[in-house]
Amino acid sequence: MEKKVSDESRAVIESDSYAEHLGARLLEIRPGYARVALALRPQHTNFMGMIHGGVIFSLADVAFGAAANSFGKKAMALSVGIDFLAAPETDGEITADVELVSRAGKMGYYRMSVTDDKGKSIAQCRGWAYHTERPLQHEG
Secondary structure (H helix, E strand, C coil): CCCCCCHHHHHHHHCCHHHHHHCEEEEEEECCEEEEEEECCHHHECCCCCECHHHHHHHHHHHHHHHHHCCCEEEEEEEEEEEECCCCCCCCEEEEEEEEEEEECCEEEEEEEEEECCCCEEEEEEEEEEEEEEECCCCC
């Protein structure tokens, strides 16, 4: 198994326009693992003044995509489940850590954890990715 993510794969992963729109930052990546952070802003809140669940899910999903594609081959999510455990403060930072737990052929099972900047567990997720043999590269 590869021990390092190639510079080309990292560049493709970091070019995610949705992650940029969200404000997500890739902090760490290695084969089968990614850590992504998000500084929370007023536009991340819902009508109740809390961080929108979609923002928390999106951060986990961005990290999931990075971890699954870290092998340099295109991978797509097949399913993701999330359990919300606590509401983060609206002015802090949240971080998603994603790790490959098991891989069987083209299927990979990943565990995702979202925490706030004080270490409080915000959400736990799990997901399946389909790994192709197609090279990860910039499209267009």
